[in-house]
Each structure stands twice: as structure tokens, then as C-alpha cells.
Amino acid sequence: MLKIHAIGGYNEVGKNMTALQIDDDVILFDAGLFLPAIVGVQEREKVPTERGMRSIGALPDDLYLEKHNLRDKVRAILVSHAHLDHVGGIPYLAPRYKAKVLGTPFTMEFLKTLLEDNKHSLPNEIVRVKPNGHYFIKGKKDYRVEFINITHSTIQCALIAVHTPQGVIMYANDYKLDNSPVFGEKTNYQRLKELSKQGVKALIVDCLYAPDDRKTPSEKIAKGLLEDVFYTTENQKSAIIVSTFSSHIARLKTITEIGRKIGREVIFMGRSLSKYVNAANSVGQAPFRNQIYLASFRKQVEKTLKRINKDRHRYLIVCTGHQGEPGAILDRLSRNQLPFKLNKEDQILFSSKTIPSPINEENKQELERRLKKSNVRIFDNLHVSGHGGREDLRELIKLIKPEHVIPSHGDIKKLTAGANLAQEMGYSLNKTVHILENGKEILLK
């Protein structure tokens, strides 16, 4: 018997969790946070409890597993990558299971940082599986699981393949198909082709941008957008402040390189940046680490900003706060809460896109309004997405040729768009393509 249980991330973007049940064995994919629920919590000093996190709707409802007598059958939790909507729930939920937690070295190193930062400790054994490596999970039966390298907006992202007696189950949350990544390896097409030949039973797949008719551009395009601003605008006397996703190691590498090319000392600021960069560095994946100065704690940040304030044209600041998050560096700069004064024509570069939720949109708008009081120049959207569009999804389905397609990572609109594409490709609704919602299951025949 082979079942897929949708636990989180099928009614919304975030709190991803899916359970794969093979008779009396359950393997969980991801345990993520619902980020809009915790805006601002990240930069706060006090750590919320599991109960607190559940009450604000930040965690996937894994009590579902208890209700269905599946909790004691969980043998492993496989984490696809180091984004908080995939790994951020682990510190709260993993202790509830007698199960190992598996992920690539960077993902597990980041998890370690998260745990240390929140003074959590896990009773679970943590297993690091190299990109394109595999591991055997023991349950009533043994399962070979593979962490196949796939491109995304953080490093060492894995498409996870679980070999079951009824066929291979693939979990592709999240992915893009970047054929010229600026850092890290391309998607392991070779392995995907091999598995496709052997036959793939089901593909659970990221449909965040399934409604968008596009192929998501390569990260090299984001590099071009940044180079254009750095190299061709008048910035010799200005402060330059860039904000981007802290987990985007490739983007941080690009920004560091460009900053140094225009002769600036590169300074990273903020706690979440420091968490991700240090995790990457610990596993040998931050080649720029010795080319930057990293200010993480409040006092360090303030001291460094005082120095920059006197000599702004010599530095490039990379900081947190591109979504207008309260308490992040950019937020505090805009409120004059830091010892740095924004001057006319200082440059603020958003190497990001505002995540479309009402709270983010409002925060970002307010941030820009405050920044503009100082007559700074704002460069928005110097960014490409880490998620595949509709035409990437088509390529992935063509490549893998799964028997069943299960759209995930979004609300009903996004999942339906993914399902429509599958139908266009010959799949039939409720037979070989399945739209799930949180708390629902399907039996794969």
C-alpha cells in the first residue's frame, strides 16, 4: 500500500510537509514554517515555543499523523533544502518522532545553526547525505533514499527520490532548472534520466509558479542586473546598500565579487545573513567568506556603521530587511535607529522580490516610504526567482515521466495550474494527477 498524505503546503505557500506511507512505514518530507506568521519573530531575541508557534499557525498540522495512527510509524524526516519554509519546523516537530533527520551537509549545518541560535536540542540523529549521495532508511522494510542535486535559490538543494517496492517516489520541492548556475552544480539530469527509465511512480512537485507562462531565467541574469547598476550608475560618492535573501549563497557571492571590483570593502550585516553564511562556510561552500567582514550582533553592527558613516564611498553594505521585516537592519536604518545617516543619492539595491503576502507588501511599502524621505535612489527587483515556471514544470515532467503527478507548494490556484498542465500533457485528473489539500491523502495504485 502506497499513500501520500498532504500535511502542509497544499493550501498555502509555506509550512511544507508531506508524508509518504508504505504499509507500516512513514517517511516525512520537510517540516517548514509558514513565514507570514512569523514576520519579525526571526530578528527578535526571545524564542517562541512549539505551542506558541502552533497557535500562530506557523507550523504544519502534523497532529494529523497522530489522528491517523501514523506517528509511531515515522522512520525518517528528509529535508529537501535550507529554506525556512522547509526546514524551519524541524526544531519544533522532529523531537516528536523517533526518526532520523536527513539532509545535505549545508542543509544540516544550517539546521544546527538554527538549533544553537534558539537553544534547542534534538534527540534525533542527524544524517548528512552528500549531494547526489544516498542512504538506507530502516523500517519494516529498507528504503534507499537519494538526494539528487537540483538548482534552486540556495545551495545543496535536493530532489529526493525514495525507492519503494511499488516504485520510486520523487519529491521536488523546490527547484528551478538553471543551466548556467553562477555557483554550484547544474541539476543532475543524468540521474533523473536513469530513474525515469527505471520508472517513477509519483512526482510531488513545486507548483509555485505553475500559473506563470515562462521559463525562469538563470541566476546569471540576476548577476547581469546587478552589474548594470554597480558599473553604470553614478555611485562614486554614495553609500551602496544591497539587501537580498540571506540563504542565497550564489547571489551573495556575486554581490561580493562585484563590490570588490568597484573597489569597495564588503560588509555583511544581520543575524540571518550570518547564520547562512557561516553554515555555508562550515561545509566549504562560501568561497567569499574571507573577502567580507561579517557583523552579526547589535554592538558589532553599530560600531561598524559608525565607521562606514564617515567614509561611505569605501564600503558596500549587504544587509537583511528586503521584505521590510521589522527589526531587520534596513528597517532600523530607515527609522534612524542606527548610527548611520542616509544621504541624498545613496543607493539602496533590492536584490529580491517582495513575497506576495499582504503583510510583506505593506512592510515593504512603508520601508520605501521612510527611505525616500532621505532622497535615496532605490533599485528594486534586481532578482530572478528560484522557482521554475510553467515551462520548467513541463520540462521536468517530460524528463521524469512519472506515473502520477502531485502538485504542491501552493494554494488551490497554483496546484490547479500545475494539474492543468499535466492534463495538457496527457495525465487525467484524479487518476494520474491529483490535487490535494492539507489533511487529505491519496492511495497510489
Ligand SMILES: [Zn+2]
Ligand atoms: Zn526554497
